[in-house]
Amino acid sequence: MQAFTQLSGIVAPLDRPNVDTDAIIPKQYLKSIKRTGFGPNLFDDWRYLDAGEPGQDHSQRALNPEFVLNQSRYQDTQILLGRDNFGCGSSREHAVWAFMDYGIRVIIAPSFADIFFNNSFNNGLLPIVLDEATVDGLFDEVEAQPGYQLTVDLEAKCITTPSGREIAFDVDEYRRYRLLNGLDDIGLTLQHADAIKAYEAQRQKTAPWLFS
Amino acid sequence: MAKTLYDKLWEQHVVRVNDDGTALLYIDRHLVHEVTSPQAFEGLRLAGRELWRRESIVAVPDHNVPTTDRDQAIADPVSRLQVETLNDNASDFNLTFFKMNDVRQGIVHVIGPEQGATLPGMTIVCGDSHTSTHGAMGALAFGIGTSQVEHVMATQTLVMQKSKNMRVTIEGSVGAGVTAKDIVLAIIGEIGTAGGTGYTIEFAGQGIRDLSMEGRMTVCNMAIEGGARAGIIAVDEKTIDYFKGRPFAPKGEQWERAVEAWRDLKSDEGAVFDREIVIQGRGIAPQVTWGTSPEMVVPVSDRVPNPAEAGDEVKASGMQKALDYMGLTAGTPIEEIAVDKVFIGSCTNSRIEDLRAAAEVAKGRKVAGNIALAMVVPGSGLVKKQAEEEGLDTVFLEAGFEWREPGCSMCLAMNADRLEPGERCASTSNRNFESRQGLNGRTHLVSPAMAAAAAVTGHFTDVRQLTAQEA
Numbered sequence A: 001m002q003a004f005t006q007l008s009g010i011v012a013p014l015d016r017p018n019v020d021t022d023a024i025i026p027k028q029y030l031k032s033i034k035r036t037g038f039g040p041n042l043f044d045d046w047r048y049l050d051a052g053e054p055g056q057d058h059s060q061r062a063l064n065p066e067f068v069l070n071q072s073r074y075q076d077t078q079i080l081l082g083r084d085n086f087g088c089g090s091s092r093e094h095a096v097w098a099f100m101d102y103g104i105r106v107i108i109a110p111s112f113a114d115i116f117f118n119n120s121f122n123n124g125l126l127p128i129v130l131d132e133a134t135v136d137g138l139f140d141e142v143e144a145q146p147g148y149q150l151t152v153d154l155e156a157k158c159i160t161t162p163s164g165r166e167i168a169f170d171v172d173e174y175r176r177y178r179l180l181n182g183l184d185d186i187g188l189t190l191q192h193a194d195a196i197k198a199y200e201a202q203r204q205k206t207a208p209w210l211f212s
Numbered sequence B: 001m002a003k004t005l006y007d008k009l010w011e012q013h014v015v016r017v018n019d020d021g022t023a024l025l026y027i028d029r030h031l032v033h034e035v036t037s038p039q040a041f042e043g044l045r046l047a048g049r050e051l052w053r054r055e056s057i058v059a060v061p062d063h064n065v066p067t068t069d070r071d072q073a074i075a076d077p078v079s080r081l082q083v084e085t086l087n088d089n090a091s092d093f094n095l096t097f098f099k100m101n102d103v104r105q106g107i108v109h110v111i112g113p114e115q116g117a118t119l120p121g122m123t124i125v126c127g128d129s130h131t132s133t134h135g136a137m138g139a140l141a142f143g144i145g146t147s148q149v150e151h152v153m154a155t156q157t158l159v160m161q162k163s164k165n166m167r168v169t170i171e172g173s174v175g176a177g178v179t180a181k182d183i184v185l186a187i188i189g190e191i192g193t194a195g196g197t198g199y200t201i202e203f204a205g206q207g208i209r210d211l212s213m214e215g216r217m218t219v220c221n222m223a224i225e226g227g228a229r230a231g232i233i234a235v236d237e238k239t240i241d242y243f244k245g246r247p248f249a250p251k252g253e254q255w256e257r258a259v260e261a262w263r264d265l266k267s268d269e270g271a272v273f274d275r276e277i278v279i280q281g282r283g284i285a286p287q288v289t290w291g292t293s294p295e296m297v298v299p300v301s302d303r304v305p306n307p308a309e310a311g312d313e314v315k316a317s318g319m320q321k322a323l324d325y326m327g328l329t330a331g332t333p334i335e336e337i338a339v340d341k342v343f344i345g346s347c348t349n350s351r352i353e354d355l356r357a358a359a360e361v362a363k364g365r366k367v368a369g370n371i372a373l374a375m376v377v378p379g380s381g382l383v384k385k386q387a388e389e390e391g392l393d394t395v396f397l398e399a400g401f402e403w404r405e406p407g408c409s410m411c412l413a414m415n416a417d418r419l420e421p422g423e424r425c426a427s428t429s430n431r432n433f434e435s436r437q438g439l440n441g442r443t444h445l446v447s448p449a450m451a452a453a454a455a456v457t458g459h460f461t462d463v464r465q466l467t468a469q470e471a
């Protein structure tokens, strides 16, 4: 997993609630058996004017000028500002892979759907929950100021705005530790292999039908 | 202390508690399909890791498989590669596997219970959000991402944070013609699509107890559309009867022991829930979604709502966006909305009871002239076989429906079954998101009986009027 420590980058506002993972990466791209290459198809239905298919040269397709990430001021976006229930719907981790591949490493929203939230941490994408009023404020600032950037510091659990205002955020300690160090969850869990085996031995006695 | 069903299931599966309060949770059953597993298998190989417990895995292709011409190779080369990759992984890792043309093949959430591979009291995961379905049998079942799929493969566990407890009680029975789908759509309409975020929802009350196991699966299936990763329902005699004699269910003395344990799978009297919702069963009518989120739902007798009356700016603009996408005008009676296609299928509503309910409406009627395609896609090869034994295929075919091979099909349109831009569909699936059923397609979620009613009348119709004529 890619480690995350600190990032300063362009912020783009995606002003709609319930952004679902079908919208983040449409189903036709889920046929890939790889983890990479999803970036050009991030938000495919919203981003392009034509219908996209896997294997196309996406750089030749007509862009939808209305879509936020296509606007010149939001080129090189690394931080996305979203609304409630971000990442709802399908469990597809391809949604997170698409953000990573595109170059977005942080998403800030008032709330995230559970599975997407988990998937993000497992890939080095940092989802940050801030209260509604703070998110509203950030939307106003981003829209008012071209080139708006935020600095996100995971070590300090702090976001800094261009005016120097600091916004603290909360993140689960275990996840923060893993993300800061780019640690593989499986390796950490396997340190407890004996505990897992002991559990299995015990459980086999009380619920043997689960092991037959 | 009195415990909720969720508390019990959780406690039975904790391997260890980490310093930060998260737990390592043991996973009993791992269901695998072709879309979310290839990268996990690849990850295992790259790291030189083995499966922790091969026997815990049941694999099946469902998302990509065609619903016609199954004797031919899959036409789409990308889909074919993905299905073949699952075939290869299943044979390399020696998994229990139902290949495409096995009669036991079907949608992963239909075949799990059908085979008795998912049982009460288990923790069940799958790289698929609708894994919540299996909670209907008193199991803790939830969807996971591909990294977690790999984690479970390698360790048989997940690092989890315990969620909060919510109980949704349907007080009293629902009326005739009102189904499990209507109940769960009404619940989502009430709590919203994020209402269950961070909770495990236990569905309870007379309206839930009355349901068959199939109906309960429909309800738990859509817990995720209410934001909850898991939905659960207490075990009762219906649950136990359902599993008796299923291929993977315990036998003999093991069965007796299992049943004894399962009888405790209910919330204790006096257990405390962090949030309680009570809905009167008799107040629930057949539901139709009008927008692009499952919470955008109204009773069929209602009208398309007006954003101006939302009373909140963000909400109103969301509603207007949805209306624009759906090509609908506020105030239009739902029953005046004509549809182009009808899809009866998906892990929400493709079990035998669903097909019976739709066939009952279709029987002796014809698909209306304005319907371009009405299709029935059974949830599994065994559901299909049983339906054919009951003559349901003939009922559908005579009415003008297509009768297809099992799979996810037009629920997400990864195979050839899809909506064309602008087409409007009455669908028994679970998501009405933009372009879910095909680019710029328009989805209205309904029950199987309501979908059949829309097929034979050409527009949304309160199915109770059709069935009342017969009575």
Ligand code: SF4
Pocket (backbone or CB within 6 Å): B062, B063, B107, B108, B109, B128, B130, B346, B347, B348, B407, B408, B409, B411, B412, B429, B430
């Ligand atoms: S039927 Fe639809 S919701 Fe269910 S598993 Fe298949 S694609 Fe997912």
